[in-house]
Amino acid sequence: MSTADIMNMKPSQTRNKIIAHVDLDAFFVSVEELLNPSLRGKPVVVGGNPFGRGVVSAASYAARKFGVHAGMPSSQARRLCPRAIFLRGSHGIYSQYSSQVMEVLGRFTPAMEQVSVDEAYLDLTGCQRLHKAGAVEIAQRIHHAVHAETGLPASIGVGAGRIVAKIAANAAKPNGMMVINPGREAAFLAPLPIGKMPGIGPVSQREYMKLGIRRIGDLSQFKPEILRQIFGKHGAAMARRAQGEDGGHVDFSTGTEGRSGSQSVSREVTYSTDTGDPGRVRATVSYLAESVGRRVRKTGLVFDTVTLKLRRASFATVTRSRALSRTSDDTSVIYQAACDMLEPLLTGSRERVRLVGVGVRAMEKKPEQMDLFLMEQEARIEAVHRSMDQARDKYGFESALMARSILHGRG
DNA sequence: TCTGGGGTCCTAGGACCC
DNA sequence: TCTGGGGTCCTAGGACCC
Numbered sequence: 217m218s219t220a221d222i223m224n225m226k227p228s229q230t231r232n233k234i235i236a237h238v239d240l241d242a243f244f245v246s247v248e249e250l251l252n253p254s255l256r257g258k259p260v261v262v263g264g265n266p267f268g269r270g271v272v273s274a275a276s277y278a279a280r281k282f283g284v285h286a287g288m289p290s291s292q293a294r295r296l297c298p299r300a301i302f303l304r305g306s307h308g309i310y311s312q313y314s315s316q317v318m319e320v321l322g323r324f325t326p327a328m329e330q331v332s333v334d335e336a337y338l339d340l341t342g343c344q345r346l347h348k349a350g351a352v353e354i355a356q357r358i359h360h361a362v363h364a365e366t367g368l369p370a371s372i373g374v375g376a377g378r379i380v381a382k383i384a385a386n387a388a389k390p391n392g393m394m395v396i397n398p399g400r401e402a403a404f405l406a407p408l409p410i411g412k413m414p415g416i417g418p419v420s421q422r423e424y425m426k427l428g429i430r431r432i433g434d435l436s437q438f439k440p441e442i443l444r445q446i447f448g449k450h451g452a453a454m455a456r457r458a459q460g461e462d463g464g465h466v467d468f469s470t471g472t473e474g475r476s477g478s479q480s481v482s483r484e485v486t487y488s489t490d491t492g493d494p495g496r497v498r499a500t501v502s503y504l505a506e507s508v509g510r511r512v513r514k515t516g517l518v519f520d521t522v523t524l525k526l527r528r529a530s531f532a533t534v535t536r537s538r539a540l541s542r543t544s545d546d547t548s549v550i551y552q553a554a555c556d557m558l559e560p561l562l563t564g565s566r567e568r569v570r571l572v573g574v575g576v577r578a579m580e581k582k583p584e585q586m587d588l589f590l591m592e593q594e595a596r597i598e599a600v601h602r603s604m605d606q607a608r609d610k611y612g613f614e615s616a617l618m619a620r621s622i623l624h625g626r627g
Numbered sequence: 628t629c630t631g632g633g634g635t636c637c638t639a640g641g642a643c644c645c
Numbered sequence: 646t647c648t649g650g651g652g653t654c655c656t657a658g659g660a661c662c663c
Contacts, residue, residue, distance in 0.1 A: 242663095265632060271631050274661090286663080289629050298661050332634095332663050447638070450660095484632060521655090573632090581634070607663060 232398060233464035234351045234374065236338040237381035238321060238358065241369045241390040243334035244274035244305050247313050249368050259284070259300040266294035266302045268484055273305060277390060316366050324358055328467045337378055339466040352395050359393055359442025374402060377464040379457045382414055401460020406433025413454060419445065432458045461614045478515065482523070490529045490568035497562065497569050499623030501554050504574035506621055507613070509547030510605055517579040518543040522553035525573030526561050533571075534561060543580065546594075547601055547618075550576060 233435065240246065244262040249255045259279035263286075264270010270290040282297035293300065314333045324347070327339035340354055347354050348409050355372050362370045373384025375396035381407065388394040396404045405413075411421045413432055423446065429435055435443070437459040443451030456462070483504045501524070512519060523537040536557035540549065554574050607616040 267628075269629090269631075273631085289631090291628055292630085295628090323641090334663080415661070419660060450637080478634080479636095480634070482633070486631065533658085535657060539655060571631090575633095 220235045232341070233376050234340040234343075235376065235378055235381045235464050235466065236340055236351075236355055236358065237373045237378065237385040238317075238336050238338065238362070239371050239373075239389070240334040240362075240383075241371055242274050242276055243314075244310055245276045246368050247364050248305070249276075249301055250313075251309070259297050259425075260303065261290070261293050261297075261300045262303045263293070264290045264304075266290040268488055270586065287360055313366060313368065313599065314373040317362055317368060319371075320361050320365050321358065323361075324354065327466050327469055329466045337381065337448045337466045337513070339464075339468070339503035340374070355393055355395065375404075375460070377457075377460055377462040378466070379414060379462050380404065380460050383408065383412055386412070396460075396478065402436075402458070405458055405460060406431060408432045410434070410586065413456075415450065416454065420450070423447070450497065478579055480512050480575055480577045480579065481508055481515070481519070482525075482573060483511075484525060484571055484573030484575075486527075487569070490567045490570045493565075494562045495623060497572055498555065498558065499621060500572045501558055501574060502551055502618060503550035503621040503624035504572065505554055506547050506618060508574050509545070509578060509601065510608065510613070512545050512576060512579075512607060513601065515579070516582055518545045518582045519579055520544075521577040522550050522557075523573075523575045523577060524554045524557040524561075525571070525575070526558075526569060527571035528565065529568040529570055532567075536561070537577070543583070545582060546597055548597065549573060 221249040224318070238268065243497070245255075245260050248260060248262060255276075257278060258276065259282065260276040261272055261279050261284060262274045263272040271460060272288045272290055272293050274282060274286055275293070279293070279297055282300070284293040284297055284300065290302065294302070310333060317334075318328070318330055321336050321338060325338050325340060325343050327342075329337045330461050331337065338358070340351055344352055346351060347357070349357070351374055355374050359370060359372050371388040371390060372393045373381040373386070373388055373396070374394070375381045375384055376398050380401045382395050384394040384396050384553045408431060410416055410424050410429055410432055411418075424430075425447060427446070427578050429438070435455050438455065443455050447452075448453065485504065486502060519540075520543045521537055521539050523535055525533065525535045527533045538553050538557060540553065544550075568627040577627050582622050604616040
């Protein structure tokens with residue numbers, strides 16, 4: 217092969233990647249069915265309170281027949297399917313099952329990227345010799361192993377890139393497998409509605425429709441510059457993806473080792489009924505600041521930006537953020553900054569408050585050395601928070617709340 | 628009984644500096 | 646007095662994903 221030939225090759229051809237996307241079917245519901253087999257085949261919904269402001273996290277296939285789906289308000293799910301069994305779910309148990317599944321997947325290849333609690337990409341490119349089997353057979357073994365060892369149904373998509381693998385897995389659901397052979401990517405994607413493309417949600421879907429782009433294949437009719445002008449970076453990437461050309465890069469640093477480091481930590485709460493009490497909102501901010509601070513200290517990272525989020529009764533949402541003069545992992549720094557940003561928002565509108573959120577951003581490793589001038593002061597504050605964290609580990613989070621947070625729970 | 632909670636990434640405007 | 650770009654940081658908002 218000449219150098220010119222190599223230069224002319226498209227990215228997906230330079231290495232014949234084999235990527236598998238493994239996606240657990242109706243994950244939360246499937247775990248609930250394992251724990252309680254009498255739920256099998258029934259309309260089951262895991263999510264928030266169907267008589268309150270919750271939303272659906274997962275719906276069984278029986279419930280989906282009524283039009284229930286993840287993300288829908290639980291109250292709406294209840295109206296669509298009054299006989300559905302609503303469960304609040306237990307995320308600790310789901311995490312345990314998730315770890316089990318990831319452990320099984322990790323045995324097939326170290327090149328694994330966990331992208332969420334119920335999804336992972338596997339790079340099987342080098343695995344055929346190791347497993348003495350073709351890609352299809354390896355995928356079948358994975359499918360079988362997940363079910364045999366965890367009892368959970370999964371769907372698997374295999375292709376030359378991440379996007380193709382993911383869409384194939386979706387198409388294979390439930391409990392199925394789909395392999396897209398090399399060179400067939402564009403043909404597989406072309407007839408699918410544009411909304412099936414990961415990254416294209418309801419808003420951009422409407423924009424694409426305006427251009428007459430209804431199916432993924434329609435993207436190729438447009439010059440990349442046009443798509444870039446309208447959709448920015450995203451548009452150009454989508455055109456490439458429509459041809460099945462994504463790098464197929466699997467970032468296995470997130471595998472069994474865990475995440476390489478988060479960019480942000482946040483907590484938010486929606487009141488069960490909107491509140492017009494500024495004192496209650498302040499108390500909630502205090503509670504959230506404590507919660508975020510505690511989680512930050514667990515990561516061993518420091519932040520340099522604090523953000524506050526407020527959603528009003530009308531659902532109008534405002535955010536404020538403030539960069540700090542230096543990094544911190546201190547609850548009182550979060551609290552102070554959040555309060556400073558909160559006051560003008562409380563004064564600025566008499567509308568009731570629906571949601572409050574507090575977060576921190578731009579996380580980096582906690583520095584070993586600290587400014588000597590500040591060390592003594594810091595050490596004292598830190599000692600207080602450490603002992604509170606310890607009490608919480610022992611007795612639960614609510615056991616050690618700052619006095620100002622106690623009000624949060626009232627009403 | 629409309630619309631959770633935890634994230635990621637992108638955009639766009641203004642400040643500020645060179 | 647008028648008038649430049651580029652680069653980077655900060656802030657607010659929004660789309661999207663699970």
